[in-house]
Amino acid sequence: MTKYILNRLFHSALVMFTISFIVFFIMFKAGDPVELMLPPDATQQDVIEMRAALGLDKSFIVQYQKFLINASHGNLGNSFIYGQPALDIVFERMPATLELAVIAMLLSIIIGVPLGIISSIKPNSIVSRVIMFFSLAGISVPVFWTGMILVLVFSVILGVLPSSGRGDVFLFTSAFTWDGIKHLIMPVLTLSIFQLALILRLTRTGMMEVLMQDYIKLAAAKGVPRKVIVYYHALKNTLIPLITVIGIQFGQLVAFTIVTETIFAWPGTGKLIIDSIQSLDRPIVVAYLLVISFLFVAINFLVDVLYTFVDPRVRV
Amino acid sequence: MRKFIIGLATVALLCSAVNAKTLTVGVASDAGSMDPYAHNETATNSILSNIFDALIAFDKDIKTHPALAVSWTNPEPTVWLMKLREDVKFHNGSAFNADDVIFSFDRVKNWDKSGFKGKVSMIDSVTKIDDYTVKIVTLKPYPILLRKLTYISILDKETLEGKSDQWIGLNPVGTGPYKITSWSKGDHLKLDANLDYWQGLGVYDKVVFKPLSNNATRVAAMLSNAVDIIDRVPVVDVNRIKNNDKLNFFVQPGLRLIYLQMDQDRDKSPYIKSHDGKNPLKDVRVRRALYYGINEDAIVKFIMKGFAKPAAQLSPEAVFGYDPSIKRVEYNPEKAKALLAEAGYPDGFEIVLDSPNNRYINDSQIAQAVASSLAKIGIKVKVNATPKSTFFKETGKLNTSFFLIGWASSDGDASSILDGVVHTHDADKGYGRYNRGRFSSPKADKLIEESAGIMDPKARLKVLQEAQRIALVDEQCFIPLHYQVDIYASNKKVKFEPRTDSRIWAFDIK
Numbered sequence: 001m002t003k004y005i006l007n008r009l010f011h012s013a014l015v016m017f018t019i020s021f022i023v024f025f026i027m028f029k030a031g032d033p034v035e036l037m038l039p040p041d042a043t044q045q046d047v048i049e050m051r052a053a054l055g056l057d058k059s060f061i062v063q064y065q066k067f068l069i070n071a072s073h074g075n076l077g078n079s080f081i082y083g084q085p086a087l088d089i090v091f092e093r094m095p096a097t098l099e100l101a102v103i104a105m106l107l108s109i110i111i112g113v114p115l116g117i118i119s120s121i122k123p124n125s126i127v128s129r130v131i132m133f134f135s136l137a138g139i140s141v142p143v144f145w146t147g148m149i150l151v152l153v154f155s156v157i158l159g160v161l162p163s164s165g166r167g168d169v170f171l172f173t174s175a176f177t178w179d180g181i182k183h184l185i186m187p188v189l190t191l192s193i194f195q196l197a198l199i200l201r202l203t204r205t206g207m208m209e210v211l212m213q214d215y216i217k218l219a220a221a222k223g224v225p226r227k228v229i230v231y232y233h234a235l236k237n238t239l240i241p242l243i244t245v246i247g248i249q250f251g252q253l254v255a256f257t258i259v260t261e262t263i264f265a266w267p268g269t270g271k272l273i274i275d276s277i278q279s280l281d282r283p284i285v286v287a288y289l290l291v292i293s294f295l296f297v298a299i300n301f302l303v304d305v306l307y308t309f310v311d312p313r314v315r316v
Numbered sequence: 317m318r319k320f321i322i323g324l325a326t327v328a329l330l331c332s333a334v335n336a337k338t339l340t341v342g343v344a345s346d347a348g349s350m351d352p353y354a355h356n357e358t359a360t361n362s363i364l365s366n367i368f369d370a371l372i373a374f375d376k377d378i379k380t381h382p383a384l385a386v387s388w389t390n391p392e393p394t395v396w397l398m399k400l401r402e403d404v405k406f407h408n409g410s411a412f413n414a415d416d417v418i419f420s421f422d423r424v425k426n427w428d429k430s431g432f433k434g435k436v437s438m439i440d441s442v443t444k445i446d447d448y449t450v451k452i453v454t455l456k457p458y459p460i461l462l463r464k465l466t467y468i469s470i471l472d473k474e475t476l477e478g479k480s481d482q483w484i485g486l487n488p489v490g491t492g493p494y495k496i497t498s499w500s501k502g503d504h505l506k507l508d509a510n511l512d513y514w515q516g517l518g519v520y521d522k523v524v525f526k527p528l529s530n531n532a533t534r535v536a537a538m539l540s541n542a543v544d545i546i547d548r549v550p551v552v553d554v555n556r557i558k559n560n561d562k563l564n565f566f567v568q569p570g571l572r573l574i575y576l577q578m579d580q581d582r583d584k585s586p587y588i589k590s591h592d593g594k595n596p597l598k599d600v601r602v603r604r605a606l607y608y609g610i611n612e613d614a615i616v617k618f619i620m621k622g623f624a625k626p627a628a629q630l631s632p633e634a635v636f637g638y639d640p641s642i643k644r645v646e647y648n649p650e651k652a653k654a655l656l657a658e659a660g661y662p663d664g665f666e667i668v669l670d671s672p673n674n675r676y677i678n679d680s681q682i683a684q685a686v687a688s689s690l691a692k693i694g695i696k697v698k699v700n701a702t703p704k705s706t707f708f709k710e711t712g713k714l715n716t717s718f719f720l721i722g723w724a725s726s727d728g729d730a731s732s733i734l735d736g737v738v739h740t741h742d743a744d745k746g747y748g749r750y751n752r753g754r755f756s757s758p759k760a761d762k763l764i765e766e767s768a769g770i771m772d773p774k775a776r777l778k779v780l781q782e783a784q785r786i787a788l789v790d791e792q793c794f795i796p797l798h799y800q801v802d803i804y805a806s807n808k809k810v811k812f813e814p815r816t817d818s819r820i821w822a823f824d825i826k
Contacts, residue, residue: 035709265529
């Protein structure tokens with residue numbers, strides 16, 4: 001197991017190193033941030049001085065080398081735009097994104113799994129058909145549209161929910177204040193509709209497949225109560241692929257809340273990264289992508305570990 | 317007794333809630349930093365103008381008037397004596413005096429990341445005469461000094477000395493009408509009234525700036541009454557705002573000109589295909605043909621939905637240097653064709669028009685419209701729209717033949733576009749940095765350089781106008797398209813007047 005973990009860590013480090021190089025290179029090639037930062041009436045001398053101040057006058061190799069040396073000390077450089085350490089800015093914005101992703105994911109699981117089970121037991125009942133209809137809609141409707149419709153209905157027409165921003169924050173999250181919760185409702189809904197539908201459908205398919213298998217028939221023949229069969233024997237085996245998907249989807253949620261954050265002016269990392277790419281703020285883009293890839297690596301690792309608990313066959 | 321106290325507390329709470337007037341402003345872009353020297357761009361300048369003062373301020377019509385400097389004399393052409401206001405305190409209680417002015421000018425000039433060096437490049441020295449008088453010496457006679465001074469926010473020496481860039485970037489200490497209470501980047505900036513402000517108190521006790529960068533989000537916030545004012549109303553939503561009887565709607569002519577630059581330097585331009593292999597844009601008749609051949613009225617009507625003003629010259633009317641005698645030529649494709657034929661291109665030529673697609677209002681659509689206009693006079697234009705980061709990089713390398721770009725005369729003076737774009741490119745003298753078509757007219761250059769030293773406004777105006785006439789009318793250095801306008805919306809509780817410099821200055825809002 002130790003060897004396995006060490007191996008995984010080595011691979012992860014390699015992945016992150018590669019990502020840093022690629023992102024650094026792309027941002028280096030993308031354009032000159034100084035050109036965008038200084039006003040048009042700045043002189044050529046000002047441009048040269050600003051480039052030197054930000055270290056952009058050096059060659060790519062020298063810049064990347066300096067980045068690697070600093071990064072090995074945990075310093076990913078200062079943002080060109082904000083002048084603050086890039087990692088600090090990313091972490092400052094991370095709670096806002098994480099709370100959206102976590103709450104949306106929990107909501108999707110809590111609602112999606114039971115609904116999936118219900119619709120798998122009696123796939124042809126009216127209830128199942130209604131559930132499946134809405135899940136199809138949930139998977140097909142674009143996030144942007146859902147968000148705008150929610151804003152139109154609940155903010156503009158009814159005026160009951162705030163259209164944008166994050167509410168009062170307590171202990172890093174807005175989920176503990178009433179004002180915060182009101183601000184959370186629409187972004188969380190927008191974000192979870194797709195996930196909910198996806199989890200629901202996966203649960204259903206998985207359950208239907210498992211319920212067909214011989215050991216389920218055997219259990220039924222032995223007289224095991226239906227409830228125990230469904231919620232213990234069958235569900236447990238359905239969970240295996242589901243956990244993988246939930247893991248990947250959670251990473252996706254964190255990394256791609258961009259659209260939702262833009263619609264609701266949510267001060268998370270998605271909005272930060274878009275702004276930073278547009279202003280060529282390389283330190284932030286690199287820091288953000290490193291943090292996100294670390295997150296993906298960590299989630300994958302966690303999923304693998306969880307697997308071994310759910311499915312003894314893959315135990316190392 | 318207990319009930320009484322609770323009752324009292326409730327009443328007190330209610331009173332304070334009623335009395336504390338809050339103004340919430342939804343802005344398209346957040347401030348980049350709380351350090352007033354970090355970014356010279358409109359959104360940051362606008363927000364920070366509520367926190368900081370400069371020696372001189374612009375009024376809403378971009379005319380200069382006294383701020384932290386009460387009065388000044390100009391005993392010699394290069395020497396300015398400025399008398400400072402004596403009753404001013406910074407937000408942390410520290411007193412304002414000449415040392416702060418000297419500290420500020422030193423930092424703006426010498427801090428390696430300062431974005432405002434261009435505003436003080438002509439200042440040779442700033443020295444203290446006494447606690448409330450400073451002497452500013454310029455390198456040459458400098459008629460636009462006062463306009464430049466409006467950009468230099470005054471910082472507190474006692475507070476800032478020895479502080480890191482990071483600290484200064486988060487902790488603004490100014491003398492302005494509002495002081496910071498909290499800033500969460502991308503979410504809100506909360507300000508409280510500065511009770512000691514030297515101009516007295518504004519109507520609002522609290523001001524909140526909310527960055528709402530998505531257009532639809534900003535409009536939804538206005539429609540749902542979550543904010544009191546929004547800036548940059550997208551033209552597609554104008555009717556929704558206009559037809560809402562709970563909202564006011566404002567249009568303010570801006571300072572930004574949208575125009576086309578042309579490669580007028582190289583004999584062979586990289587993105588032009590002509591029958592003789594030469595660069596037709598070197599011929600003034602061809603340049604003029606393009607001007608006649610673009611249907612700007614249609615662009616304003618269909619692409620800008622009426623929210624732009626066709627431009628006849630380099631800067632709008634509010635800017636010093638405007639020449640009322642220059643009018644835009646009428647759209648005339650016949651004349652354009654005749655001019656092309658005269659120049660030896662009766663069948664036109666092929667050219668690529670570069671344009672940013674995320675910098676100016678509807679930028680790439682304008683470029684498309686220019687292309688379809690020019691198609692009618694036989695010029696095949698291919699539009700190459702790219703994000704601003706690519707666009708400015710490529711045009712900076714002159715990897716272009718024809719491009720759409722904007723220029724804001726943010727000093728309110730024509731010298732900025734004349735120096736920066738019209739004058740022959742000359743890195744040593746600091747002229748023509750944005751002259752990426754490499755237009756060059758020795759006659760205009762001479763006038764531009766001469767105008768920099770004329771202290772008499774009337775005489776200077778004449779020279780600026782003459783320089784523009786030569787460059788634009790005689791030589792057709794660029795093709796002006798239109799001036800952008802700023803569009804705002806507010807609810808009816810708020811009395812708001814837009815400013816020419818596009819800033820939202822809460823102190824004036826009632």
